[in-house]
Amino acid sequence: MAVIKDLATVNAELQEQKERVDTVDFKMVTFSLAGKDYGVDIMNVKEIAKADKFTYVPNAASFVRGVYNLRGDIIPIIDLRTFFHLPMDQKDDGQENMLILRIEDRVYGTIVDKIDKVVGINSDTIQPPHPIFGDINIKFISGVVEKQGELYIILDVIRIFTQTDEEKQKPRGQVISDVPQDVYFAPIPEAGPSKEATESALGFIKESLLALKHFAVSPLNDEWLSRRFSDWAATRKESEVQFKNEAEATEFLTPFYSPCSGKFWDDDYAAAIKEVLPELTSNNIQVWNLGCGKGYESFSFACILKVRYPDGRIKIWANDSDIMAISQAPNMVFDLDEVPEHCRKFMVRGRNGYSFNQAIKDSLLFEYHDVLNENPLPELDIILARDLLSFFSVPDQERIIAGFIEKLKSRSVVILGRNECLTGNGWKTVGKDPVSAFIR
DSSP, X not given: OOOOXXXXXXXXXXXXXXXXHHOOOXXXXXXXXXXXXXXXXXXXXXXXXXXXXXXXXXXXXXXXXXXXXXXXXXXXXXXXXXXXXXXXXXXXXXXXXXXXXXXXXXXXXXXXXXXXXXXXXXXXXXXXOXXXXXXXXXXXXEEEEEETTEEEEEEOHHHHHSOOHHHHTSOTTOOOTTOOTTOSOOOOOXXXXXXXXXXXXXXXXXXXXXXXXXXOOSTTTHHHHHHHHHHHHHTSOGGGSSOSSHHXXXXXXXXXXXXXXXXXXXXXXXXXXXXXXXXXXXXXXXXXXXXXXXXXXXXXXXXXXXXXXXXXXXXXEEEESOHHHHHHGGGOOBOGGGSOHHHHTTEEEOSSSEEEOHHHHHHEEEEEXXXXXXXXXXXXXXXXXXXXXXXXXXXXXXXXXXXXXXXXXXXXXXXXXXXXXXXXXXXXXXXXXXXXXXXX
């Protein structure tokens, strides 16, 4: 028997349906893959980005394009087109469109053809998935929905990036079909990593050091990096060689720094520094100390110079870009126990402790200065710049070194960090470990 509804009932049902459709309780970021429209829950989208350079990961699954430095975070990049075996659009500019997804406590980059817009829908309008709606495995589709004449396939990104209990029990390093989590590295072969894998890992280390620590690899430090990488890789599995966070990059760089960084130079290091100081024909001794920090290095060096050149009129321009450290350095007071023996003869006792005598203070001029800016310094006899140049970009390193050449007198000395080396342009080594010093 036919059910007859009055006009009021029909209108009420239509109004209820319209209100349900108009109520937005689910938002998704939409994008295209191989000409079809897809969406992901906006709650899983951290941001969108474009990139064209990814660091290759050896032995990774085919859909893993590599890893990417996202403002210091190293994230894996998954190409969803390869993952779903879809054709790819050709990019004229080489830039790939990426959705940066946060899945639980991990971040992934996913490459898609085109990112469209944010679409709001009512979750009641989402229909169950059906193979007819897409070219991808139905288990990765959470539903389909129509909005203003467009049909969107909603991806279940949590399912894509999360392993099942059964999959988690598979041996580590075994490539799990269709699941990109924790499968980027295969087990280390008994014969050791290939040359390609080693070069790729080293390239990743260089990029990570630049992104995480602003450490730029160049002829200035590449010999040290090669030695350090060999030691680092020898004590780790292949899957643990690359940095996962800034703490590991910091650990990697720990052996790079010179002795007595950030504190007074001890007597042994002071003696080694004294040995590389040149014979000078003038009593006017001009010194530039870059990156002097809080001044411990500068005071140590001033004491050494006073002993090495007892009749010299010494002037040290102690510069740093840390204005707070520079402003406090001239007035520091110390306990005598924390001052090394080679400095103690230059100390005087005051009401609050020990400070350096007037002769040492007069030899030092602490000033705020950015080394990349022009400076009015005269011709120099000595430049002291320990562990500084490596933390500038390679072009800036070259620019600063060119400035050294312009400022230095003939046969003058440049003292760099223990693991930094000047090459070419007539530089000759005059120091030996732990002091790295050069003349032209």
